[in-house]
Amino acid sequence: VTTSPPATNLASQPIGTGPFRFKQWNRGDSLLLVRNDDYWGAKAKLQEVVFKYFSDANASNNALKAGDIDVLGAVQGPEQLGSFRGDSRFKVNQGAPTGKIIVSLNNATGNAALRDPRVRQALSYAVDRKAFVEGVEAGYAVPIGSHSVPNPSEPYYADMTKIYTRDTGKAKQLLAAAGYASGLTLRLDLVTEFPYAQRTGQILISELQEIGVKVQAQTLGFAEWLQRDFLDGNYDLTVINHTEPRDIGNYGNPKYYWHYDNQQVRAWLGQADAELDPSQRKDLYTKIQRQIADDAVNLFLMSPDSLSVQRANLHGYPQSLVSPAIFLGGAYFS
Template identity: 40%
Template sequence: MFHRMTSSVAALALMAGTAWAAPDAITLGMVLEPPNLDPTAGAAAATDEVVYANVFEGLTRFGSDGAILPALASSWDVEEDGKVYVFHLHPGVKFHDGADFTAEDVVFSLDRARAADSTNAQKVLFEGIESVEAVDPETVRVTLRAPDGNFPFKMAWGDAVMVDAASASDLATKPVGTGPFQFGNWVQGDRIVLNAFDGYWGEKPALKTATFRIISDPTAAFAAMMAGDVDAFPNYPAPETLAQLQADPRFKVLVGTTEGETILAMNNTQPPLDNAKVREAIAHAINREDIVQGAMFGYGTPIGSHFAPHHPDYVDETGKSAYDPEASKALLAEAGVSDLTLRLALPPPPYARRGGEIIAAELREVGIQTEITNMEWAQWLETVFKGGDFDLTVISHTEPMDIDIYARPDYYFHYAKPEFVALMDQLKATTDPAARSDLLKQAQDMIADDHVNAFLFQLAKTGVANAKIEGLWENAPTQANDLTKVHWID
């Protein structure tokens, strides 16, 4: 039976004397296909967009407002001034394959994530762990090397979800978690299907089936919404058509915030980008408003550092890299750089492809040529993110509060200035809120002053949904399409 009922069909049903029954299935559109379905072994946001809070759960989780909530841990005690965390687990939790979830699975999951051979993209979340001990089947004691008031936040990331040793090696294509939905099937290049898990330990979702359709082309995304082929597009890729959809009573448009700092990333070890004057010249050559209007049709907030404007510790650094082509030319002359050609790698999202073309044109105005390479997502991850083989690239970093990536020496834009590393080390050891706020502001100042990257805009969350759907996230405190509260209304 076709799982959606249009308003006209509903009207006919009422005229015939039958009540309208809310559907129990949903089809969502998404732009990027995940390279795999294991959130603990990759950096792709598209993976979490399918599995976070749906298939996999952690000890804690992000709420729709960014709050840190209990998940598999019903509560936790903080001991020794934040050096020890004792997590109390929900009883009776099972994995989708029927295996019991116990404290031993927490020990396995955290030890696996922090192991020397771990492929976890966020190993930094676990590096402060000294030991993990199963006190009893429902109690876990985590001892840290130093106090960390931010540890429950770290455990809420998709990279920190709990997995079972028996199924861990196959999670990329056969994900097995404890969440309200279990993996159904994956038709490569087309769709991923999740089904409600009858044995779920918590509140059962209203939906029985969720299908994620892969639709990368903005025109096709609009056509799919108009035709009813998808019920919602939580991260809608065609902002130029939002006004048309908003005017149509069949749909509602959801506009919120994300943690996505969109940047023109620069390879800081690649000459002449190892020269701060050249990086500053590039930053001054770019008109952020042109990018926001031309690539995002007005949806986006200009930023001058790697920090979300909605965060209380945000510092407006945009003045340090304001659009100034003449200053850009002067800086290039000071650096002794002329006839410069740089490689610009662009992943698939429309903000990158559209924004990249605008950036290339503006760099050309100050004498910098670019060689554009449009890459598929897997190619970008392998060549740019893992391999560091690039000069420039446009990407949105959607992880929450991730300014610490600038302290990682092996991170793809290769900054890791010793003074910045020291600042992050100090932040980790600091629990006083006022002192942490000051350190975060210093961090924003430093990367803005060094023009590590050209900071463009904070990605807005623009979603479209059937007007009868409730429960989708308006904001995106993490990269997720949490379906636990999604339901249809009459």
Template identity: 40%
Template sequence: MRHSRGTSLRALALASLSVVALLGAAPVEAAKTSVTLGVRLEPPHLDPTAGAAAAIDEVVFINLFEGLTQVDRDGTVKPVLAESWTISDDGKTYTFRLRDGVKFHDGTDFNAEDVKFSLERGKAADSANAQKAKFEQIETVEVVSPTEVKVTLKQPVGDFLTFLGTGDAVIVAPESAADNKAKPVGTGPFRFGQWVQGDKVELTRSADYWGTPVKLETATFKIIADNAAAFSSMMAGDVDGFPIFNAPENLPQFAADPRFSVVVGTTEGETILSTNNAREPFSNLKVRQAIAHAIDRKALIDGAMFGYGTPIGSHFAPHHPAYKDLTGTYPYDLEKAKALMAEAGLADGFKATLKLPPPVYARRGGEILASDLKKIGIELELIPLEWAQWLEQVFKGKDYDLTIVSHTEANDINIYARDDYYFNYQNPDLKALMAKLDATSDPEARNALYGEAQEIIAKDAVNGYLFQLAKTGVWDAKLKGLWEHAPVQANDLTGVYWED
């Protein structure tokens, strides 16, 4: 009896200790399954196939919409809706084997008919696609079977698979395409939740996604245009991060705080003083050369971007293997700039307008450039525009003298060969060179042609080449998986998770 009683007392004591331990233990927190990211600009709509604004892709590309291929975080091309492909010996015909069993978010099946519809829609006469010229290189799209499609090009296009991996070339369904601007329907790992205009866009995890399920259940893109508000929202924990934080002067403060990670990478964003080459006096090469000599890139990067940015002398990304450093073509030289103005018959200068979209690099950069150009007699009127105004007046209407914008599309030097592009630049030699580039698939040969193209536009001073935009990200130190670099316009959330 004593033994039994002792055992009972001992068991009771152990049980009591267990209860105490349980009561005193800190509660185990489940890993977060939601994320709120701040973005500077609100997208004008949510259809990446019907607009040039990077803000569209930054919310829905990869997350909600997918293409046959995808440009991944390291710049390589990987299969997505196409699981494999073959290319004909002449480089003109691509046969894609499609993934079977994929569904759009509205429950309709994805198949070769959707691919045919999407590619033909991109090159249609009424296409609103910002890369319509790329689609026009397609001769025919043939449905071989529900899981096989054959695309024949008018001529070989060396970067065709890369183009198919951008937001402009995502696959949409005929049943929902017309409504994608407000109610987007794709095949991605997230589906559309809601868009509270002026405030946020919410995405939710797609339960029947064909690929690897994402770890996040919900993702919110919070629109915060004001830099001070962006800083406050991070410090207060109202947002979990900014893939691109637009006030670089705040980055040292974030870097000194262990709560945050500051991650600085590169982008495809060539930031330029875009010039209307068809409007006098900018149609005069000597005037454009004078402007190029009057730009102090280092002062601009330091003053507008607090040192974050890489000087460029042409429209090409410094991290690309074909990049040529042409910053020495027009070095900062005010005396040379004044001499060129005199040679152009404009020794007394002239007045012009500089239309500025919302980003910091444009607004701050505009003030610095206005000061630079005033030194050679060019008086600039600064005209701030919202993005919708900029797209309407400058990009579409070509109603401008000068503007500042970062071109964030990958490998887009081909825009200089387009007759209807807003630069209004015409050079038959460059057009011939770009046609040759399109027909070339060998990487070394393509890189050589890229080098020649860079030299042509640099010597012609088509635009004022300023700097490559840095990707200055800041986010919660426990948030993992966001991209360091930006080879395409995307905030890919497929690999994002919270560290315990």
């Protein structure tokens, strides 16, 4: 609880208790943090940290090469790494996979066809995860079969990648059984700010076309996506990287943007939250992961590696990020 300064402008003047504290924000350009000498733990080794915002990958690459920045922490795609490998001035970090790139399916408020699990299962049988791993992330990713990743931050991960392997014949059979033997048309929303979404969309359109599903792609900005797709539920398919660790609990919320409603999953999630025995909790989460995969709630594609590039003389920068948070308390230059 804080009484001074008043916590009325947290969006522009955040208050924290970490090794750094907020000093200045230049909207769209930079964020300045300074060392918090009142921090209860080990004091940060750096006096200040500046986060710079870039809307273009080439601009951020050039800034690192020119010495304007020290870390490229948000690698937009593996193609950014090529010019840094083999250069002794830089170090390329490849950390553990974290996020979950999925094709979100609107289970209730979009195209009525997607309310039929057979249609969603058909889409799952149509995709080749290896094609996405290579075509989108150049191999810097691992396939996933449900909403969890093989990362120490998610101890209850279970491998569900064998539930659906590419089988266009099976996909067509399921579509026919659901009444769509002649195919159907779905709208795919792709956020312009996310290069991975654009690349994923290209592969997805090609693969679904093979089973008679026509995909009409639309591009939109992230702000519009948040309103139209996430809040209003006005979409059929969309590509998003869910970076929050252990967020499988969203499948217990029918109002969440994919509108999945399964009473058994909600019950298991409640039991898992209350279960103190780790093995029993793991069993429950395995059941949950299996159920949402069987129901083909979404197309679970891959978890990209944590990729970053830093100056070789920088130490203590985290390589594996369990969320978009970056802990810099131990960072220093030699």
